[in-house]
Amino acid sequence: MFLLLPVAGSMMLAWGIFQVAMDLRTARQRKVLERLSEVRKGTREQRVKEMLLRKRVAELQGGFLESFVARLQVVSRLQRILDQADLDWSASRLLINLVLAGTGVTVAMLMLKMSPVSALASGLGVATLPLLWLMRRRKKRIKTLVHQLPDVFDLMGQALRAGHALASSIQLISEQMPDPIAGEFARVFHEQNLGIKIEEALLNMANRIDQMDVRFFVTAVLIQRQTGGDLAEILDKIGKVIRDRIQLLGVVQALTAEGRLSGWVLLALPVLVFFACLVVNPDYARVLLHEPNGKMLLGMAIGMDLMGLAMIKKIVNIKV
DSSP states (O other): OTTTHHHHHHHHHHHHHHHHHHHOOOHHHHHHHHHHTHHHHOOHHHHHHHHHHHHHHHHHHHHHHHHHHTTSHHHHHHHHHHHHTTOOOOHHHHHHHHHHHHHHHHHHHHHTTOOHHHHHHHHHHHHHHHHHHHHHHHHHHHHHHHHHHHHHHHHHHHHHHTTOOHHHHHHHHHHHSOTTHHHHHHHHHHHHHTTOOHHHHHHHHHHHHOOHHHHHHHHHHHHHHHHOOOHHHHHHHHHHHHHHHHHHHHHHHHHTHHHHHHHHHHHHHHHHHHHHHHHHOHHHHTHHHHSHHHHHHHHHHHHHHHHHHHHHHHHHOOOO
16 A cells, blocks of 8 residues: 555646646636636525535434535535436435445455455445446436537427417426426426526526536526517527537547547556466566565556546547
């Protein structure tokens, strides 16, 4: 474990440098981002209410442990991811279960006389794999939802031109469109039926989905409700912009497919070469498994391989 500390320190240093570089934005870019993310931030009072509500629910359902975990900042982020993945789970309870599962696997492997590094890696894997599945489910659902938005805006514009009110057009979307967009608009319609203002219900949807395209739609509706104008025409223009952006994103992904494939090839090639050497020349390859210096080099190689994959993914991840 002490041999892996330099690798972990190097990865943390690289991550810190990346965070500093991301924060060093120009004033104009920061101002634009702040204006576009006003819908997502909410007021301090709303954040306090959410924290108190989450704390109260944890106290009622899970006792002291969940109430303590619910105060952590990571719980609110995890709960948003669960909402975006359309999973009716408690973030605090999920976090506690993952920690307990990882700790249990680590202790079990240590009792079976496994090495501490292997036991720790197994425990981290057990705790991390559900989160990776959760992120993949969330990403897939959000991608499907964004691709549905142009059709949603077209249908809503036609409903408004036919004389429907905004609430009626939202109900029409919830009935005519498939999931996941139908579920989100159905929730907006039910919230405004229960007495919540439709503007506030739309803001809640934007906070749940947390996508720039949805914020464009919500911002346009809020401005139109205050100043007036032809909302159907506005929705047509937003739908056209989103449709063009999706098309451009497909072109970018096609052009960067070679780079993404190169990243996975560079990740898998050292592993395949190592196992090939382990079969062809076992004495040569086992040095990395049994010798202290070999273990240190193997850990550094794994860390640098993963960092290389992350860098390539960052290079080819072009935001449109």
